[in-house]
Amino acid sequence: MLFQTLACGALLGSVALEVAASPVGQPHASVGLSSAQSQRRSIPATHAVHERQLPHWSKMWRRTDAVPRNAMLPMRIGLKQRNMQEGHDLFMSITDPKSANYGQHLTADEVVELFAPERTTIDAVVGWLTGSGIEIGRITLSANKQWLQFDAPAAEVEDLLLTKYYVFEHSGSATRDVAAEHYHLPHEIRDHVDYITPGIRLRWDSKKAAREQQKKRDLQSIGRRGTSGNYLTPEPIHSADAVADAIYPAASGNVSCALYVTPDCVKAQYQIPNATKAATGNELGIFESLNEHYNKADLDGYFASAYPSIPKGTYPIERLIDGAVGAVPFGQAGAEANLDLQAAMPLIYPQSTVLYQVDDERIQKNETTAKTPYLGFLNTFFDALDGSYCTYSAFGETGNCVTPECLDPSYPDAGPGGYNGTLQCGVFEPTNVISISYGGGEIDLPAYYWRRQCSEIMKLGLQGVSVVISSGDYGVASYVGDTNTVEGCLGTGGRAGTIFNPSSEATCPYALAVGATSLNPSTGNYTSRLTEHAAQRFASGGGFSNYFDQPAYQSSAVENYFNTVQLNFTGYDDAPTSLADMANVGTGVFRRAGRGYPDVSAIGEHYITRFNGAWYAIGGTSLAAPLWASMLNLVNEERIAAGKKTLGFINPVLYQHPEVFNDITVGSNPGCGTEGFPAAKGWDPVTGLGSPNYPKLLKLLLSLP
Template identity: 50%
Template sequence: MRLSIIGFLAVGAIAAPAGHVLHEKREFLSANWQKKHAIESRALMPMRIGLTQQNLDQGHDLLMDVSDHTSPNYGKHYTPEEIADIFAPSQNSVDAVTAWLTSAGIARDRISQSWNRQWIQFDALAHEAEDLLKTKYHVYEHTEFGTGNIACDEYHVPAHIQEHVDYITPGIKLFATKPKSTGRDGLQKRTFGVTGKAPVLPPLMKPLPQPLASLKALSLDLICGVAIIPECISAMYNITKATKAAPNNKLGIFEALGDVYSQEDLNLFFATLASNIPQGTHPELRAIDGATAPNPVLTAGPESDLDFEISYPIIYPQGSVLFQTDDDVYQANYTYEGFFNNFLDAIDGSYCSYSAYGETGNDPKLDPSYPHNVPGGYKGNLQCGKYKPTNVISISYGGQEPDLPAYYQKRQCNEFLKLGMQGISVLIASGDSGVSGRPVTGDNGCLGPNMTVFNPGLSLKPFPPS
């Protein structure tokens, strides 16, 4: 479903009621939805008005001010509370929207503001809401799942209010929740990548050209020409041996999609190629939404193993933290197109209810939801702010930018910006195809009928280094 937020009426558009302008309009109704009947005029509806945040246009400059070593404010990072204040809707927006509501007959004692200051909330009878927004509400039914939504085709707000309003619910968006699976029948182990319109592809792997023992007998130059061992990485990047460890400066590593490290694999790697690292060395597990780790060696994830086999020789004796995300049932059969949201929820509780670009919190169409009431599922609530983020977080997962809606990715970009302002560095791997999407058809990964349109990868966001 394509949505558009319209600031001014185009020439030839239907005239808005006097004093009001069109704020949102659905351009067409998806074939998956049927418009059933008008909502009863006395039906009570919870109304939520998402307020426009302030200072997002200054976010890049604020980040650079504390990140550029030539800045006098270098290293003077913001606290989560300071960030909330910087980007919270202005009091002017709160006052303007509240004044509009009271002038329209919504009593002041019916109006409240959410704890994160991003929402104005009140309950209204359907006819009150329709009069307020100059619209008509209907019940819509999803043709496949049978779920219902209350929504409208378009709505209007006073012209002087529009700049203060991001979006309003119930509004034009339609959410369909997929029926929950009742068991694990037919589950299949998934490999590396983000699900989406393109198929999920496994990591590119090939065997060594000769036994490892023979390779190790060669000079380092010859070894690094055919295989990468810890000494190769140290030589290429001029990395000296680490000697110190700070307990509050562990390296964070994100893992998901059923790719889970094996301790047996790490032990074998340490014994063979990093003998200075003791057997049994392992990351601290910060399990998100019921995730588990490690796995037995027969079900080990090659990407997770590789992440720790590359990082430990660089940072040891510094420790690491594993942010394994989502319960085993979801990970084994990840059918959602969304990615990263549950992880971001867990390290920043405010992100669970963060409103931007017509989206609040996780997207029920794109993200796994909790409680997950199936055998083996995580029965707890979505974990919000469960863990403190590490100072550096490495993400070695990728996908293609066209696979996810722009509003979904822009909301995540804002979160990466805010993490950076707190001094948290999130590093996202560019992947086997650089900063472009991985080739699925053709040989260059591009889009369009002539395969000439650049297809950016998910790592090509403005704020996380790639």
Template identity: 40%
Template structure:
């Protein structure tokens, strides 16, 4: 990896007192702008012991995309021939030359060779040394930084140097320039966050004032689907029958962030009123990660957790759901479902980053749970929130999960072309004028399937085409729901979507100035990156969803509903494939972009944000609703035709 630039926004930096680098050294990482939410407490005591982790460049990372396409492209002879964990670990292990060269550099600099640990996964060289010695090695200066909200204190530098001839062998060094993102929280009715990663979730738009009875007749009436989306509305929209079979080893995985717990009482009331075929007491299989708890009392239940299960169960039952309840950072989830992740490094990150991933105490789970064939994730943040290398490393894990046959679907976000208000700026937008669109993470990773939100338009029925979801403020609320979509500042347009995106630009060109690549961020008044990975990929209903939360019936808006709906459809299709002696479908994007006709194209609506109308839906792919919503009969027929 070449020297990278890591940008953080905020107050002015303290001036550096780093030594002048030698001509043989070059800047490897540098923080060019000021910090937000952090105070420089001064230089680290030179006698302080630092544990230094040098991430070694991995082999064959440049081939990862090709490997994944080889097993994911319907035209490939290797379609569906997924890899094992051992094959992945062996393929991406760092070269012996990399290990030897970096170790020799450390030894020549006076680091005792016997103290250098080459980790079991072969991806890190780790050693402990005095801060002064590390500063001399990296020709930098270390400071203590305190978070103004949490009080957390971490060690970091403003930039560091490595020998020019080692740049291609070193991804990332910790402690380095990275600092955690400050946490924030708002009321549960609007948005719920967990830890420092500001998880985006759906929000309650309207809550009925009275408690639901313990049991009441399940309605089959479809006349009110423009105001209240029930399981019957979804069944009519996407033409899937009620399931009556469940193949073994095909549970749908639902990821839930820290502090977001479901209440069995809420699920029971929902089943009684809207899905009477699901027995009372039906609950997800609890794969609880690092001390998490799965369920809670009805008064403590979160909107997000209740919603995920209440939209998914009526689609997949009698198939099961598996709850991946997180008790640490997002990386803890990847650790727990894939042992090779704990032993795999990319872009200088191996396992959790102590400066970013919160500590929960206890031993980190590693490969404890087997990943399900499909995983739905309704949480995320923005690209600006974390270092690019951190995000790239996580993206490589999604690539690796795809290689193993796992389909990962992610909600596209609820703020249109912006991020959440207060996320880096008052309006959630970027640039000095706060007009640049803010792409979401992990949505922009090219190895996940992004799901935007649609709705049944006012006065329309399930027989009419849906439109892009949008719910403006009402009453005293300032909350706006707008389906997330846009273009990455980190990743280029994925090859599988290039033709579809080019067609959108050619036939439905957005009325905004743009920039071409993150190196020209905001140039010429541009508000989005014309060359960035485009999202969402698909969409599903995400407005006026009926759910039971805290014992009451509520109407919920959010792509947080859309992701588990689409994921449930994919899980149903895999069930059919297993019944026909076939396997999972893995990374589905190449197949979907090659065959957009198996989806319902959405052509109306937009995703406002950053003081604009956002992008517009249009025939074909668009950065509001993607390729469209599920058409179960067409999707089933197509995927059953594949090997």
């Protein structure tokens, strides 16, 4: 595919400058650097500013010399994609069981074609370029039809865009880059152009300086879905008797699964039968990264004791992305990877799991440090599943992020032990169900970054893929220390740390967000269902998105919630997209019109795991997500056996059928100085619609076309 690497060097005097290939950001920003710094031009009424640098950039970048007028610039014009709204409408149509289009999934090629720019857009921009003196032979179109490319001297580009290019120097790393402070386009062309590079965006060299920021996804300290610096650090089970009680509760006389949860407890709680089918191509996908790995001896030991039906030597199929490492030697395993596999595999066996391990070891380890420059997350995973995503343009961003505010890993990785190959694009097929137990604060990355990524989840859904994401373990807040507050909350000035901080990617309306519950020890026994409450040893993540609007499929459920409960705090109407915006939300602490999450819930406490040769009790929404993903995988097995298509996105049908859930009405998700949202009858932003009654869920989903 053209433009897989879109950066090149421009030699200006004795300084080689790396020109930004993919300037990422929200287009059409309204405020720029000091007007005294701008090159004065007479702008005709036929043109308007298309993009302008944001004011805070001047604190990080110093403008130096003007770019010589004969310096060659590699120009890239990102074309506006078509059918973004139509794609959403089609997505909702094929995922709504009331629609005649239900289940009519698209192929990967059909999805690419659906969102490719209109031919009229391509013709309009090419016509403008050729009419401005750029010969047609100099212009090329990318394979995915999203980019136009040409090379031109700075003087020609400056006349074309009515701007002036300068060399900027980054204050922290001495990185030098080329950009304009703003540029103009004809009115009739602006509707066809997303953005242009080199344009206003500036990128630094991450290898020259590391940005000081608390990382959001370290297992022991914060930010991973299903992990926490408090309860969710694994609790060792030291004595042999305690291990026996945990693994063999019925034999040892401990008849309650509330103390220690095993695979058999999960099956009893949700009435899940033993799996018998293993359709080719219906493996369950599990995402792992951030230096979290499994160990084969741990899996063998776990299954031998806790689920002996799975024979020794049963391991996930490894799909290693961008130099990643799968299984690691004994003593190097992580709790997260082992938990995900030990939760999912007993439910779906004899079906297999697919491990998507993402990024090389150097980068994975770097991402778990406080000084990592790599703030972006998941893009390299989606690149590997969808080749078009590597150059996909949406929401002012094309390809992986190259700016400090959302920097993604880049390949080849020249660091010690780094992966020397190119970025892997479209190398693996997505599984029918994918479980992701990672994430952080929604505000930690720009709105355009999450929106582009969420649109990729929509594209996977169009192909019949179900993406299941855990809702977080900090209630209405993010991880401890996020946004430099004790609880990871939002707000500025006197309100710092008081406004709720939603969790990503769970807020994407095209994913199934999963919260966590706890089992009541005073009810039920080892072979029957116990009552469930909202998670008690930690606060299950839930609330309302600042970035994504409330989808129609949940509007009635959310309205019913607000009509049912009496909150001791209020909401706001604005949609803030940065910490600075939080100063304008009034007295509210959550966005009432945002996408509500989670959608559903499952057991999230006291699950028995084995890693590095020892037994632990662990939990979090990181447990609940693979449990739900496994159940959807089981349903797909039955649908395939019945000659039907896989489920894909199921949120609309779930909201239409609350009767297939165990409604959970006890508990809340405290944070930010409040008790958080209370659980209530029906959907609530703590446990969603509730936990599954698997026989009812299966009957419902099998009844669909």
